Structure formats: C-alpha cells, structure tokens
Amino acid sequence: MDFFEQQAKAHHKTRLLVVYFTLAVISIIVMIYFVALFVHLYLTGQHHYQYEGQPAGFSLWSPQDLLISAIATVAVIFIGSTYKTLALAGGGSVVAESLGGRLVASNTNDPDERKLLNVVEEMSIASGVSMPHVYVLDHEDYINAFAAGHTTSDAVVAVTRNCMTKLTRDELQGVIGHEFSHILNGDMRLNIRLIGILFGIFCIATIGRILMYARGRNSGGVVVVGLLLLVVGSLGVLFGRLIQAAVSRQREFLADASSVQFTRNPAGLSGALQKIGGYGSRMESPHASDASHLFFGNALGESFFNLMATHPPIPDRIRAIDPEWDGKFKRLPDDRAEDLKLSQAPPKPRATRPAPNIFGTAIGGAILATGGMEEPPVIRAHTVLPTLGQPTPLHLKYAEQLRDSLPESVKAATREPLDAAALIFALLLSGDEAARTAQIAEIAKRFSAPVSEKTAALYPDVSVAAQHAHLPMVNLALGALKQMSADDYPKFSATLEWLVESDGKVDLFEFVLQKIVLRHLDSQFNATRKQVIQYYTLKPLVPDAAVVLSALARVGSGEANEIAKAFETGAPYLRAPAGVDLQLLPADSCGVEQIDAALNRLALAVPTIKKNLIDACIHVVGADGVIMEGEAELLRAIGDTLDCPIPPMVTA
Numbered sequence: 001m002d003f004f005e006q007q008a009k010a011h012h013k014t015r016l017l018v019v020y021f022t023l024a025v026i027s028i029i030v031m032i033y034f035v036a037l038f039v040h041l042y043l044t045g046q047h048h049y050q051y052e053g054q055p056a057g058f059s060l061w062s063p064q065d066l067l068i069s070a071i072a073t074v075a076v077i078f079i080g081s082t083y084k085t086l087a088l089a090g091g092g093s094v095v096a097e098s099l100g101g102r103l104v105a106s107n108t109n110d111p112d113e114r115k116l117l118n119v120v121e122e123m124s125i126a127s128g129v130s131m132p133h134v135y136v137l138d139h140e141d142y143i144n145a146f147a148a149g150h151t152t153s154d155a156v157v158a159v160t161r162n163c164m165t166k167l168t169r170d171e172l173q174g175v176i177g178h179e180f181s182h183i184l185n186g187d188m189r190l191n192i193r194l195i196g197i198l199f200g201i202f203c204i205a206t207i208g209r210i211l212m213y214a215r216g217r218n219s220g221g222v223v224v225v226g227l228l229l230l231v232v233g234s235l236g237v238l239f240g241r242l243i244q245a246a247v248s249r250q251r252e253f254l255a256d257a258s259s260v261q262f263t264r265n266p267a268g269l270s271g272a273l274q275k276i277g278g279y280g281s282r283m284e285s286p287h288a289s290d291a292s293h294l295f296f297g298n299a300l301g302e303s304f305f306n307l308m309a310t311h312p313p314i315p316d317r318i319r320a321i322d323p324e325w326d327g328k329f330k331r332l333p334d335d336r337a338e339d340l341k342l343s344q345a346p347p348k349p350r351a352t353r354p355a356p357n358i359f360g361t362a363i364g365g366a367i368l369a370t371g372g373m374e375e376p377p378v379i380r381a382h383t384v385l386p387t388l389g390q391p392t393p394l395h396l397k398y399a400e401q402l403r404d405s406l407p408e409s410v411k412a413a414t415r416e417p418l419d420a421a422a423l424i425f426a427l428l429l430s431g432d433e434a435a436r437t438a439q440i441a442e443i444a445k446r447f448s449a450p451v452s453e454k455t456a457a458l459y460p461d462v463s464v465a466a467q468h469a470h471l472p473m474v475n476l477a478l479g480a481l482k483q484m485s486a487d488d489y490p491k492f493s494a495t496l497e498w499l500v501e502s503d504g505k506v507d508l509f510e511f512v513l514q515k516i517v518l519r520h521l522d523s524q525f526n527a528t529r530k531q532v533i534q535y536y537t538l539k540p541l542v543p544d545a546a547v548v549l550s551a552l553a554r555v556g557s558g559e560a561n562e563i564a565k566a567f568e569t570g571a572p573y574l575r576a577p578a579g580v581d582l583q584l585l586p587a588d589s590c591g592v593e594q595i596d597a598a599l600n601r602l603a604l605a606v607p608t609i610k611k612n613l614i615d616a617c618i619h620v621v622g623a624d625g626v627i628m629e630g631e632a633e634l635l636r637a638i639g640d641t642l643d644c645p646i647p648p649m650v651t652a
Contacts, residue, residue, distance in 0.1 A: 020246060024236065027235075028077075081200030085193075090154070091148075100285050103134075106479050106483055107480070116134060116159065121476060134159075140285070142160060142281050142282050143272070144281045150189050151643055153522075154523040157176060174263060178256060204233035205229070208229030208231070208232070210226070249309070256321055263393060271330070274325075275329075283300075293310040314329075385614065403472075428510060440455060471637065489525040536605075543598075550584050552620045555621065566621070570616040570623065574612050
C-alpha cells in the first residue's frame, strides 16, 4: 500500500466527489423546478382548462421557472457549503468540539487518558506524524473513534469514553492504528471536505422544515411549499448519504488492513470490532449524521439494505482480518458503576526490564539509561522510500522503547506547554558555555524567567538525548505546544526565530527544525491558508528542486568532487522532463531563504512530484553508500515540511 498511491487515490476520490455532487445538484434543481411550477400554478390560481387535464396557459416547460429554480438552488447549496467549509477551516479540533469532544490535557494524570495518550504518542513517533490533539467524547455511550483535519498539522484523534475505558490496550492500539492510516492515506482531508460540501445539500431540507412550521395568516401555502421542499431536501439527504457511502466504504477495509500491518496484531483490531458488534457504535450527537463517514464504526442506525451505510458490515470487517473468527460478538456488562470502577482503577505495573538497546536497530534512536552507545546500522538509500507512510511493528517497538529510554526530565517536559517550549529552546542552545549563558539570559527577556530557567535545567539531558532523537523529541513536544496559550505563542515563535539566528549563522537542520515547529503550530494559532495543490507537472518546480538537492549535497561533505557526485547520484531520481536543465547550484544560491521558498512551492505539488523529489533527496544523502544519523533526521525533517511523514529509519 504505497503512501503516494493512496494519496493519489484520495485526490481522485475528491474529483469523484465533485462529479457525484454535481449530479446531485442537477437532480435537486430538476425537482425544485417542479416545485416552482406547482407554486406558480398555485399563485396564479388558474382554474380554466384548455382541455381535459391541462390548465389554460400551463406548460411543463418554463425556461423562466427553470432559471429561477437553478439560481435559487445553487445559491442555497453554495452558501451552505461555503459557510460550513469556512466553519471547518480550523481543522480537526472544530469537528471534535462540534461533536462534544473534550481536549485531553497533555499533562493528564487520569490512568485511562494517560493510556490513550501513550498509544497515540507511540503511533505518532512510529509513523513520523506530528503529535495530534486527542479528544474524548464524554457524552457518547457507545464505542467509536475518528480522525479529522486538513493536514497532519491540524489533525485530531478522538475517541468515545467507552472506547477508551472498555477496550484493552491492544484493542485501543488497533483502533488508533486504523485512524492513523486515515491520516496517512489522505482520507482525513477528503472526509472533512465531504462534510462541508454535503452541508449545502442538507440545507434544502432544513429550509423546508422551517417553512412547515410557519405561522400567521395565509401560511397554508407556505406550509405546503415547505412540505414539498422537505421532500426534495430528504431526497437530497439521500443523495448525500449515498455519496458518503460511495466515498468511504472501501477506505475502511484499507484502514483496517493498514492497522494490522502497522501493529501486526490482528487480534487487537478484531477484538475492538467484536466489542463494537456486541456493544454498539451509534453516536447521539445531533451532528453525527453530517460526519458519519469519519467514524471507526457505523455512527448511525442500520440503513435500507446497507445501501447508504458508510461502513462495511462488522462481520465482514472482522473476517477480512481474522478468518477464524467464530461469529460471536463480545458482550459487555451495562453496569455503569462497574464501568466507573474499572476506569478509575490504577494501571497494572509493567514488568521491569533492562533498558532497551535499540542503537543496533535504529537511526535516530534514544540514549540508553546506561549511557552505552553502539555504532548505528547501515541504512541503504533504496530501503527508505518504501517505508514512507507505511510504518511497521518494528517502528512501533522503536517508538515505545525510545519514549521509555528518554530521561524523565525530558518526558515530563513534553507534557507541559511552557516546559515543551523550553525543551525546543534547549535543542538550539550553543555548545559554547559563554554563548549559551548569553542565550539563556536573552530567553528570560524575550519570553519569561521561568522558561529560561527550565531551558537551562533541561539542557544537560536534552543535549545528550538530542544526539539521536531530535525529531522524536520535537514530535512529542508538539502535542503540549499546541496547548500553549494564544498570548504565549507570539513570544515563543519570536524567541525561537531569534535563537536560531543568534550565533550569526543558520545551518540546514536548525532551519528545518524551526520550520517544522512553526508549520505545525501556525495552523493552531494563526488563520493560515490551507495548502491547495497548484503544480501538476515538475517543469515549473525544477529550479526549486535544484535548490533543495544542491543544499543536501553539501551536507555530507565540503569537497567539491564529493558534492558533485552526490548531486549527480540523486538528480536522475527526480525524473525531470527531457530538455530541462537541472544543475548543481553554488552555495550562495541555496541558502536557507532560498530553501524556504523552494519548500513552500514544492509543498503545493501533486504526490507524484513529491515522491520523486524525496527519492532524489534520499539518493543524494546516500550517495556514499550509507545514510548517517544526522542525514536521516534531515531527510525526515524535509519530508515533514512536504507533509510526507517518513518513519524512523530502522533495520531488523
């Protein structure tokens, strides 16, 4: 299941959605036209018949009524869809909160919430996706979950309370793996667009319902018109449900398969589905029907012959991943007191084990408790691209071991917003003591004394751990940073920019680290414009690709021959069109400002162009036969800025 292929399929589904939507609108216009004919006949009060069954002067063809019907219908649908799309511009958090979601604090001590956050953190590190907001739907009685957002920057993962409390850790991991596959496969963006588009169609029924309850003199005709619009609107709702089903049903099978591939534990996902089959997944929120295609399980009641079901039947999903299932669902007790008792019980202590030695299996690994270190494994260029968007159980194991091996001070800092800010600052402090002292003093002036003191306190642990875990620590910190106050964010971003430039030079990794952090936080704190694909061919982007490849060629060596060799090794993988000049640029033509502009443009390309660019980048840094640790993190950082998350580079 190729990441870029799935992104392309999701993009194709978006075009298909437009086709379905257009057909639905045309059908509604035709039905509204007949309503308009009826209204016209009613208002003119024509009772004289030209011949039997045909009123005088009446015809089924009325261009004027058709034009009015078309304009009115399109206007209502367009206004409704635009309103909803703009309302959802804030990303996944808007969807979660509209469904009654409560944001889980990154520093929560609730054992169930901590379990949930730990699972999401592991999935985040393993997949290379930035840590999303996590929500709990406290007022929903059944088992369900969803992921929503436009990009990985504004993504959220939400679960019902019973999903969090009634599922085992393995079952919960299967559900979260399913939701992460929606994030990686491009379904999330498609699903949130679908909510906005279909809302306009649903508005027709809403207008009809309002008119039906009209009061006052001569309201009888209005009520009749309202009834007719409600009927037409109901057919519009039918079209909407069919579109939801057509877009989402097969993607659920893919997400299930991806989750099993990720966790290599079909019993976990199968167990979650069996509990849903026995307990239910219905959502009570009044907005659930608009977002029914988002959920892990069917959020609505059974539909007519399952024609409008947004999800395949539960038994079919279970048998697809667990052919030996006995056909029996898991029944759960309805005793709420027992549920409360279970949810509040302290977690069982985990068996102690020696600190995991993962340096032999991962680039970008963690510092061990013993401080021991082994040579990192050899990573070959051709092994990297196939893992993009396809994390494996080895990545998941790495993520768990990485988090466990981080110093306690670092783990604690990733859960508090201001401490997380201090952690990011500590990553960028100078190795020179005098310069570092001056930087810490300036942080106190620009941000606050407590953050400055925390930065100084974290530096010893962060400087050691950062040798092998820059991106994982940034990834973990992002969850808490997104919960920073709106007043603190401007100070944080300004201080971060100053700190990167404080030593008079900005190296490539400092630049991309800053870009990653601000890219993911801007969608939270600023009304940034959502990225829309603008480039479908590589030709206009070749100069931008040359900037990135030239900069990467200079990372591993300062020798002119080695730089040229690295560039020439990776350039063919860009697959530039014939006749296009792709040349190694001088150092002053590929500085951080040029790289920033280039990455911003390249981020607007179709998935195929991004795939070829990342492949070229991989072969540039791997031109000497191996990808070193710093090069691996730099590649992953560039992938993140292109919204193509690269998992940690691990070997068996």
